Each structure stands twice: as C-alpha cells, then as structure tokens.
Amino acid sequence: MKEIENREDIYVLVTTFYDAIRKNDLLGPIFNHHLSKEQWPPHLEKLTDFWVTALLGDVCFKGSPSKAHLKVDKFLNHTMSQVHFGKWLEIWFTTIDFLYKGEIAQRAKDASRRMATGQYLYVFKNRETA
Numbered sequence: 001m002k003e004i005e006n007r008e009d010i011y012v013l014v015t016t017f018y019d020a021i022r023k024n025d026l027l028g029p030i031f032n033h034h035l036s037k038e039q040w041p042p043h044l045e046k047l048t049d050f051w052v053t054a055l056l057g058d059v060c061f062k063g064s065p066s067k068a069h070l071k072v073d074k075f076l077n078h079t080m081s082q083v084h085f086g087k088w089l090e091i092w093f094t095t096i097d098f099l100y101k102g103e104i105a106q107r108a109k110d111a112s113r114r115m116a117t118g119q120y121l122y123v124f125k126n127r128e129t130a
Contacts (some may be wrong), residue, residue: 009046010055013108018094019042026087028051029071054111055104065115066122073123080123085116 004010020038022028046063053061073080081108092112096105 001101004055004100004104004108006056007048007052007099010051011038012042013020013095013099014048014051015044016099017092018047019093020091020095021088024087024091026079027091028068030076030084034076051108065119066126069119069123070118070126078127080120082120085120089113089116 001011004013018031019033046061049061050063050065052058069080089112093109096108100108
C-alpha cells in the first residue's frame with residue numbers, strides 16, 4: 001500500500017469508492033437515481049476536486065454538498081438517517097484501507113467523519129416539515 005500523494009491518487013480513491021457505493025443495496029439506488037450513466041464521469045471529477053481541496057489544500061472545488069443532501073432527503077421523503085451516513089462512512093473507510101495508508105489517508109477518514117456528522121445535522125435541521 002502507498003500513501004495518498006496527489007490528485008491521481010485521490011481520483012483512484014473516489015472512483016473505487018463510488019463503484020462500491022453504486023453497487024451497495026442501501027446507497028446504490030439513491031445515487032443511481034440522481035445521476036445517469038453520463039453524469040457520473042463529471043460528478044467523479046467534481047468529487048475528486050472536493051477531496052483534493054480537503055486533503056491537499058489545492059482549492060479547486062466549487063459547489064454545495066449541503067444543497068445536494070437536502071435534495072436527496074426530499075427524494076427519500078425526508079427519511080435520510082444516520083444509517084445512510086454510517087454506511088457511506090463504512091464503505092469510505094474500507095476503500096481507504098484497501099488502497100492507502102499514512103497521514104493523508106487518516107485525514108480522509110477524520111474529515112469524512114466530521115463531514116458526515118455535519119451533513120446529517122444540516123439535513124435534519126433544514127428538513128421540510130408538513
């Protein structure tokens with residue numbers, strides 16, 4: 001195993017991870033509903049930008065993950081839960097451990113844990129009420 005060193009390494013992490021996500025019984029249907037086959041390549045580039053910014057400090061990401069999560073929660077009839085974020089984290093950690101080691105790999109785990117918590121709280125606090 002090697003350490004995460006550059007954008008190419010992060011792209012491998014992101015694409016491997018989302019291949020697993022798309023096949024997962026819980027998360028796959030959600031992601032595959034929101035992104036067509038043609039939308040995946042540019043989305044993977046955008047997600048790579050996100051992680052390059054978060055892990056390497058090269059600011060190249062523009063977007064709002066929070067708005068995307070609200071859209072998904074609405075699609076799920078406001079039932080997005082900690083189970084969804086927990087499964088996302090489980091697959092993320094497994095993918096990192098399969099591919100990489102070292103300080104940046106650990107930073108990817110730590111950052112994802114904080115982000116998952118923050119996104120879940122954001123969705124919960126901004127959930128539409130009937």
